[in-house]
Amino acid sequence: MKVVIFSTCVVDLEFPNVGIAMTEVLERFGCDCYLPKDQICCGQPTFNSGYAKGTQRAFRNQIDALLSVDADYIVGPAGSCVAMIREFPEFMKDDPQYADKAREVAAKTFEFSQFLWRVLGVENAGAELDGRATYHRSCHMTRLLGESESPYALLAHVKGLEMIPLENAHDCCGFGGTFSAKEPEISRQMVDAKVGHIVDTGAEILISCDPGCLMNIGGRFNRLGKPIKIMHIAEVLNSNVDESRISYLKQMPV
Amino acid sequence: MGIQTSDKPLLERVKESEQDKFMQASVAKAQDAQHIKREDSRALLGNWEQWRELGEQIRQRALKYLPDYLEQFSDNVEKNGGDVFFAATEKDAVDYIEKIVKETGAKRIVKSKSMVTTEIDLDKRLLAMNKGLQLMETDLAEFILQEDDWDEPTHIVFPTLHKNRDQVREIFMKLGYEGDNDPMHLARFARKFLREYFLQADLGITGCNFAVADNGMINLVTNEGNADLTMAIPKTQIVVMGMERIVPTMNDAEILDNMLCRSAVGQKLTSYVTFEKGQVAGETDGPEHFHVVIVDNNRSRALGSEFQSILQCIRCGACMNVCPVYRHIGGHGYGSIYPGPLGAVLSPILGGYQAFQELPYASSLCGACTEVCPVKIPLHKLLIEHRRIITDQRHMQHGLNNLMMEAIGIGTGFPWLFRTAVRFGHLGLKPLASKGEVHAENFIKPEGSVKGGPGLVGGWADVRDLPLPPKNKDSFRQWFAKHKANQPQPGDQKANQ
Amino acid sequence: MTIYNREAFLDRLSERLGTPRHQMDKEPFIHRNQLPEETLADLSSDELLDLAKNTSEALHVTFQVTDQTGLPAILDEYLKRIGAGQLILPTEPDQVADYQLQDWIDTVAKERTVKYWDPKADRATNLATSQDSMVAIGFGDYLLAESGTITVPTTPGQGRAFNFLPTHYLSIVKRSHILPRSTQVTKIYDDKIKSGELVTSNINYISGPSNSGDIEMVLIVGVHGPLDMTYVVVNDR
Ligand code: SF4
Numbered sequence: 001m002k003v004v005i006f007s008t009c010v011v012d013l014e015f016p017n018v019g020i021a022m023t024e025v026l027e028r029f030g031c032d033c034y035l036p037k038d039q040i041c042c043g044q045p046t047f048n049s050g051y052a053k054g055t056q057r058a059f060r061n062q063i064d065a066l067l068s069v070d071a072d073y074i075v076g077p078a079g080s081c082v083a084m085i086r087e088f089p090e091f092m093k094d095d096p097q098y099a100d101k102a103r104e105v106a107a108k109t110f111e112f113s114q115f116l117w118r119v120l121g122v123e124n125a126g127a128e129l130d131g132r133a134t135y136h137r138s139c140h141m142t143r144l145l146g147e148s149e150s151p152y153a154l155l156a157h158v159k160g161l162e163m164i165p166l167e168n169a170h171d172c173c174g175f176g177g178t179f180s181a182k183e184p185e186i187s188r189q190m191v192d193a194k195v196g197h198i199v200d201t202g203a204e205i206l207i208s209c210d211p212g213c214l215m216n217i218g219g220r221f222n223r224l225g226k227p228i229k230i231m232h233i234a235e236v237l238n239s240n241v242d243e244s245r246i247s248y249l250k251q252m253p254v
Numbered sequence: 255m256g257i258q259t260s261d262k263p264l265l266e267r268v269k270e271s272e273q274d275k276f277m278q279a280s281v282a283k284a285q286d287a288q289h290i291k292r293e294d295s296r297a298l299l300g301n302w303e304q305w306r307e308l309g310e311q312i313r314q315r316a317l318k319y320l321p322d323y324l325e326q327f328s329d330n331v332e333k334n335g336g337d338v339f340f341a342a343t344e345k346d347a348v349d350y351i352e353k354i355v356k357e358t359g360a361k362r363i364v365k366s367k368s369m370v371t372t373e374i375d376l377d378k379r380l381l382a383m384n385k386g387l388q389l390m391e392t393d394l395a396e397f398i399l400q401e402d403d404w405d406e407p408t409h410i411v412f413p414t415l416h417k418n419r420d421q422v423r424e425i426f427m428k429l430g431y432e433g434d435n436d437p438m439h440l441a442r443f444a445r446k447f448l449r450e451y452f453l454q455a456d457l458g459i460t461g462c463n464f465a466v467a468d469n470g471m472i473n474l475v476t477n478e479g480n481a482d483l484t485m486a487i488p489k490t491q492i493v494v495m496g497m498e499r500i501v502p503t504m505n506d507a508e509i510l511d512n513m514l515c516r517s518a519v520g521q522k523l524t525s526y527v528t529f530e531k532g533q534v535a536g537e538t539d540g541p542e543h544f545h546v547v548i549v550d551n552n553r554s555r556a557l558g559s560e561f562q563s564i565l566q567c568i569r570c571g572a573c574m575n576v577c578p579v580y581r582h583i584g585g586h587g588y589g590s591i592y593p594g595p596l597g598a599v600l601s602p603i604l605g606g607y608q609a610f611q612e613l614p615y616a617s618s619l620c621g622a623c624t625e626v627c628p629v630k631i632p633l634h635k636l637l638i639e640h641r642r643i644i645t646d647q648r649h650m651q652h653g654l655n656n657l658m659m660e661a662i663g664i665g666t667g668f669p670w671l672f673r674t675a676v677r678f679g680h681l682g683l684k685p686l687a688s689k690g691e692v693h694a695e696n697f698i699k700p701e702g703s704v705k706g707g708p709g710l711v712g713g714w715a716d717v718r719d720l721p722l723p724p725k726n727k728d729s730f731r732q733w734f735a736k737h738k739a740n741q742p743q744p745g746d747q748k749a750n751q
Numbered sequence: 752m753t754i755y756n757r758e759a760f761l762d763r764l765s766e767r768l769g770t771p772r773h774q775m776d777k778e779p780f781i782h783r784n785q786l787p788e789e790t791l792a793d794l795s796s797d798e799l800l801d802l803a804k805n806t807s808e809a810l811h812v813t814f815q816v817t818d819q820t821g822l823p824a825i826l827d828e829y830l831k832r833i834g835a836g837q838l839i840l841p842t843e844p845d846q847v848a849d850y851q852l853q854d855w856i857d858t859v860a861k862e863r864t865v866k867y868w869d870p871k872a873d874r875a876t877n878l879a880t881s882q883d884s885m886v887a888i889g890f891g892d893y894l895l896a897e898s899g900t901i902t903v904p905t906t907p908g909q910g911r912a913f914n915f916l917p918t919h920y921l922s923i924v925k926r927s928h929i930l931p932r933s934t935q936v937t938k939i940y941d942d943k944i945k946s947g948e949l950v951t952s953n954i955n956y957i958s959g960p961s962n963s964g965d966i967e968m969v970l971i972v973g974v975h976g977p978l979d980m981t982y983v984v985v986n987d988r
Contacts, residue, residue, distance in 0.1 A: 011730055013723050017696070019730030023737070035734045048619055050641025139620035168286070172578040176618025181713035183616060185268045188717040189582040190618065218694040219718025222703065230697035284968050304784050311783050320768065321761040322775040332752045340760035350755070394974060395965035412965065419967050437966035441974055448975065453882060469944055479915050479961035479976025485953070486911035487878060497764075502780060504944075508937040509787050519964075522806065522898035523933060525976070527956040529940075534952045536870060536907035538877045550760065557767040 003031040004069050006076035006085070006109065009041035010211040015077075018211055021234040022077045022112055028241065029120050031075075039065035042084040047091075049178050059091060063101050066109070073119065074109040077234055079141020079209045082111040086145065111141060113209050113233050117150035117253060124157035124247040128240040133231075134166045134203040136173060136194070136217065138210035149253065151209050151233055158236060159245065164201040168193070175216035191220040198228070205229045207236055256344075256375045257605045259406040260589040264612040271583045277408070277416040281584050284415055288575040291520025292626075299516065309513050310630040312506045313566035316467075316498070320557070323467040323500045324548065330470025334531045336544035340497075344374035344551045351376060351459070351492055352383055354545055358490050360457035361386070366474075366481035367393035368461025369410055369569060370496045370549055372591050373604070376459070378404065390451050392480040394444055401425045408585025410592065411518050411571035416584060448480070458484035458541070462495035463514065463568070464507040465546070471529045472546070473507040475514055478525075485530055491541035497548050498565040504529060510568055513628040517570035552604045560639050564599050566629045571596075573623035573633055579616055588613060595623035595633040602640055614640035683711075687722050697721060791897055791931040799896045799929045800984065807899035810959030811972055813981040816926070823855040825983055826888065826921070830859070833919050836885020837864040842908035846890045850923060850985060870907035881916035887977075889913060891924035893939075894984065897932045898958050901982060904940070905953040914955055920977035922957075925987045 003026055011019045023033050043058035062085075066074050076082045085106055092102035116122040135151060142148040155163055174180060174190025181187075194217055198206055206221075206228050208214050218230040260267060271277065296302045316323055328338040341347035355363070363380070365371065377389055377400070391400045395413040399405045402425045407413030414422075419435040426443055433439040460481055464473040472493050474481045485491055501507045507529070515521045532544030556565050574580045574594030585593040590601040590610060598613040614637045623633040687702040704720040706712060714720060726732065765772045794802065800816065807814045817825050830838070838859065847853055859865055866880045881887070889909055891901035901922045905911050914920065930936050933956060943949035961976030973979065 005734075007730060014721060016724050016728055016730040016733060020733055020737075023734065033738075035731065035738075037731070048638055048641070050638065050643070050645035052642045053646055139618075139622065143621040143625050170289075170576075170622065171581070172618045172620035172622065174578070174618060176620065178710060179615070179618045180717070181710035183264075183268075184713045184716045185265060185272075186579055186583060186616060187618070189272065190578050191717065193578075193581075214697070215720070216718060218697040219703075219714075219720055222690075222692070222694040222698045222719040223717065225691070225693050227693050227695070229695040235696070280967065287968065300790065301786055304786055308782060308784055308786060315780055318768070318770075319775040321765045321772045324764075325757070325761060325772070328754050328757060332754055335752055337752055338754045338757070340754075340756040342756070342760060342763075346756075392975070393965075394963045398965070412968070414965055415968075417966075422966055437969040438971055440966055441963060441971040445974055449882075452975075453878065469941070477961065478963045478974040480974070482911065482915050482955065483975055486915060489874070504937050504941045505787070505934065508933050512787070512933065521958075523895075523900055523956060523958045525810075525958050525961050527900075527933070527958075529954045531952050534950055537905060537910060537952055538868075538870065538872065538874050538907070539910045539912050540905065540952050548760075550764075554764055554767050557764060558769050 001031050001073070002069065002071040003033050004066055004071040004074045005033050005035045006066060006074050006081070007035060007039060008076055008078045008081045008211070010215065011077055014215060015211045015232065018077050018232040018234055021232065021238040022075070025116070025125065025234055025238050026075065028243070029116065029122060034069040034071060036065045036068045038068065042081045044081065044084045045177050056095075059088060059102075060098055063088065063098060063105050066105050067101060072108065073115065074105065075112055075115045076109065077112045077209075077232060078211055079111045079138050079145050079147060080212055082109055083140045083144035085109045111145060111147060111209060113150040113154055114145075114147045116237070117153055117249075121249045121252050122154065122246070123249045124245055125154060125237040126241040126243050126246040127237045128159035128242065129205075129236055130160040131205050132162045132164055132203045133205035133207050134164045134198055134201040136166065136198070136206060136208040136213055137169050138208060138213045139172050141209055151207075153253075154233070154237060155207065158239075161236070164203050166201055167197045173213045173217050175213050177212065180216055191216055195220055195224065195226065199226060205231055207231050207233055209233050257373050257591055257601060258589060258609050259586065259591060262589065264587075264589070264616060267587045267589055268583050271587045274416065274584065276418050277584045278582060280415055280418070281581055284412060285575050285581055288520060292517060292572060292575070295516040295520045295522060299512070305513060306628055306630050309510060309628050310566065312501060312510060313568070313629045315502065316500050317557070317562060317565050320498065320500065323502060324497060327465050327467040327470055327500055328546075328548070330468065331531070331544070331546050334470045334544070336470070336532045336546060338546045338548065341547055341549045341551070344549070347374050347494065347547050347549050347551070348376055348379050350547055351494070352380060354490070354492060355380060355384065355387070355457065358457060358543065360490065361388060362451070362455045363387065363389040363457045363459060364452055364455040364484050364488065365389065365391050365396070365459045366461065366476070366484040367391070367396050368459070368494055369591065370461060371459065371494050372407070374494075374549065374551060376494070390448065392448050392452065392484060394441060394478060397444060397448065398422055398425055401429060406586060407591060408593065409571060409574055410569055410596070416586065452483050452487055455488045457490045457492070458488040459492045459494060460484050462493050462499050464501045464510060465495055465499050466504050466507055466529070467500055468503050471504070471531045473511065474526070474528045474530065475511055475524050476526045477519070482526055482528055485528070485541065486539045489541065490543040491532070491545070493544075493546045495546065495548055497550050497553055514568050514570050517572040517626070517628040556603050561599070561603055561636060563631050564596070564603065564636060566631050567596055567600070568629055570628055572626045572628065576622040576626045578620060578622065579618065583616070588616070595637070599633055599636045599640065607644060611644055614644065683707075683720075683722055690719070694719070787932070787934040794896065794931055796929070799931065800926065802896040803894055803899060803929050803984070806897065807959070807982055810899045811979070812899060812959050813979070814984070815981065816984045816986070818986045819851060822850060822852070822923070822983065822985055826855060829921055829981060830863070830886065833886050835863065837866060837883055839866050839868060839881055839884035839887045839913065839917055841889050841906075841913060842867045842870055843890055843906070868908060868910050868913045877910055878912055878916065881912045884917040886919040886921070887913055887917035888921045888923070891922040891982070893928045893930050893936045894924045894982065895930055895933055895936060895956070900933065900956050900958040902936050903955045903957060904949060904951040905955070906951065911953050911955075914957065915976045918978055920979070921981040921983060923983045923985060926984050927987050929984070
């Protein structure tokens with residue numbers, strides 16, 4: 001199966017380890033991975049800031065790049081960015097050159113955990129990680145992409161990992177892309193509430209499917225001098241893998 | 255007070271809100287309690303998504319044929335013996351109401367809660383124009399605000415969320431209350447005080463949750479019973495409604511009532527849901543004179559525009575109850591009588607960008623509002639639309655932010671530029687970095703993190719640390735290229751160079 | 752009766768919308784689903800009663816079920832619980848006859864002041880009588896199982912304020928008049944208003960006593976309207 005990796009600008013700029021872990025996991029499950037070099041970003045930072053016109057070029061570039069390899073799927077390590085790609089058909093519907101391509105890209109793009117669980121049918125990725133962890137569900141992944149099951153399902157099978165539910169998991173962490181930098185006084189209060197709830201769980205590890213949120217929450221933890229280990233789900237699923245533990249779902253999720 | 259409650263900049267209001275720890279705690283408590291009540295009541299109903307689709311359909315239908323439904327409604331009110339006044343502006347509305355007050359010789363007005371009368375600043379204008387006129391807000395919360403020298407509401411459903419029982423006690427003591435701060439005792443005092451007032455009232459002013467086009471009745475949804483007393487006792491009733499409150503039939507109103515009550519307070523129906531018009535022959539109470547004032551006041555700006563869907567709003571307040579920004583900055587943080595996501599979309603339409611251009615940015619676009627809205631208004635998308643208009647069309651943003659966003663826009667559109675940025679990201683931010691302890695493991699690197707800087711970097715780094723981007727040789731792209739080169743069966747070379 | 756400023760106002764809206772006026776009838780309005788009608792529609796009579804009881808009690812309503820013959824005793828017991836004070840009744844001779852309440856009323860009138868909402872009296876008199884009444888016993892039209900709601904259309908004999916000014920309130924309703932939801936009752940009223948069978952200025956859907964959470968979100972039962980509510984469901988055939 002040919003898979004194009006949609007690396008996302010956050011991973012390119014800040015989280016090389018996430019890209020690496022994701023590639024290794026995907027290859028473990030038989031994916032032939034490609035990384036089109038002209039891809040940059042889904043365009044969300046500027047589009048959501050109101051620069052609709054200025055972002056059209058970014059959309060087109062991203063579509064061309066992701067379609068430059070004739071792959072079966074496109075997989076990205078960020079729920080928010082994947083949700084954005086899924087909205088391309090709406091944004092490009094009046095662009096005669098790109099409307100069809102936008103639909104094609106959107107139809108085959110998946111968030112990493114979603115792809116493992118829903119497309120590959122992975123039940124247990126074979127990973128082992130000792131520790132107490134909690135999971136931060138990102139707003140865009142749950143609400144815009146509509147995926148709120150796959151990460152929990154996969155994390156439940158990681159050997160040695162104790163998952164502790166997070167209070168007020170539905171509240172935004174205050175990242176919001178450029179919001180975090182444009183309205184720091186509001187964003188700070190939001191991330192502090194999130195940090196508080198995470199600390200209350202007693203978890204040592206914070207896991208998420210969105211590097212943007214991890215960057216926000218992790219950066220705040222560090223500023224406050226509170227200890228935490230930040231992990232993207234791909235890193236968790238790539239920890240101490242014993243392939244004999246790998247199992248597949250008997251029934252594909254609906 | 256009109257729609258704008260403060261001319262301070264957003265940042266200042268945010269800081270004031272942060273000082274008000276009681277407000278923040280009570281908003282958080284209310285949000286968490288409402289979350290459970292709302293979701294339980296929706297789950298009990300079942301098929302909530304399909305109900306939303308139906309609610310959306312009813313509201314969209316009403317807007318699509320708004321002129322026709324308003325025509326039908328006003329014909330029916332007339333047939334029922336009432337008067338209808340179409341008010342293009344707030345001034346037209348207030349002038350007409352003022353005229354009715356004069357003509358009827360009313361001395362004591364009772365009011366039930368109505369956002370649109372707050373929007374047109376009706377109370378204070380009536381009082382200013384008529385010496386000797388008495389006017390009383392009779393909803394418990396609005397009564398408290400009025401007696402606290404017209405304090406501003408913080409929420410469209412829970413206007414006094416920011417007040418604690420001691421503050422309420424102090425306000426009531428000015429009216430002769432002598433008891434303790436027990437909410438029950440305070441409420442009983444208000445009941446008695448307002449009951450005496452009600453019995454002498456000669457004119458009642460109410461809002462309207464829905465106006466039924468095909469029979470000319472209005473529909474009100476309340477819990478306290480004050481609206482029904484306002485409609486029962488005085489001889490004259492003036493209904494003030496935003497022009498979009500219209501629905502085709504009683505059944506449409508009733509469907510939306512069910513959704514409104516669940517969304518607003520987690521009840522199946524509130525204590526009182528009333529369909530009402532002017533008195534008919536044989537009845538002894540209820541209004542002998544019935545007036546409806548239909549207010550535009552810039553709502554029509556949204557019609558036919560990308561913002562039309564905001565007029566679907568049924569004022570349930572659920573978007574406020576889920577909003578993480580509202581949770582911290584509270585109603586006053588928005589500087590508008592319409593706070594929260596609804597307010598951030600609606601206020602600039604009604605009050606203009608000059609006054610409210612900051613509000614569309616006071617959102618992390620988390621989408622909680624869009625998800626909760628019973629009539630499926632895409633609130634977070636409308637916020638982006640406002641941002642688009644503000645930036646693309648009005649060029650109202652200045653300075654570094656603008657330049658930086660343009661740079662990001664260009665950067666994310668031109669591959670080579672981006673690759674250069676990745677390559678130099680480490681070096682570019684290095685001068686801003688300082689060494690520090692690592693608390694967020696597997697994220698912040700020992701060689702240092704960014705703790706301050708210009709523009710958006712500064713906004714970020716005021717609050718959190720930013721790890722230095724990896725050196726180019728350690729980037730994911732470099733790793734992938736090497737990794738792929740070492741693989742026994744090379745893939746598509748063209749794409750992986 | 753007058754309509755002011757209508758044409759210019761509506762023309763402007765239609766211009767904004769970009770569609771001419773008077774197009775509505777060309778596109779019939781059909782609801783995309785029938786959930787309001789279908790929800791709870793398959794409940795049996797016993798299930799409806801159970802549900803009505805549960806939801807009403809959750810609203811702090813005292814909920815009682817009785818046969819015709821047991822009604823006077825229930826009302827006596829209720830008045831005893833409320834204590835002394837004036838009772839107000841509606842002027843609804845048909846209903847009184849229906850529930851065979853005349854003897855009971857005559858007996859009660861010997862013990863306490865019994866007044867009526869009087870269609871021949873004026874506004875001030877009826878308001879004062881209601882205000883001075885400790886308790887109202889009125890007739891509910893329907894009872895909605897889902898929401899614990901009684902519906903009361905205003906009539907000359909049972910005015911609007913009758914339902915709001917007295918301190919305590921009891922509503923008598925027929926068991927055969929329990930409906931699943933507000934949708935069914937609204938349809939009945941809509942049809943009856945349109946056919947002219949029901950002439951009223953006001954229909955109240957009342958679900959429990961008045962309440963407010965305006966002070967620190969603490970639930971206060973009994974704000975402007977009655978402090979408490981009792982529903983008495985009478986088995987009828
Ligand atoms: S926008 Fe939606 S959620 Fe917000 S108040 Fe209006 S109807 Fe309720």
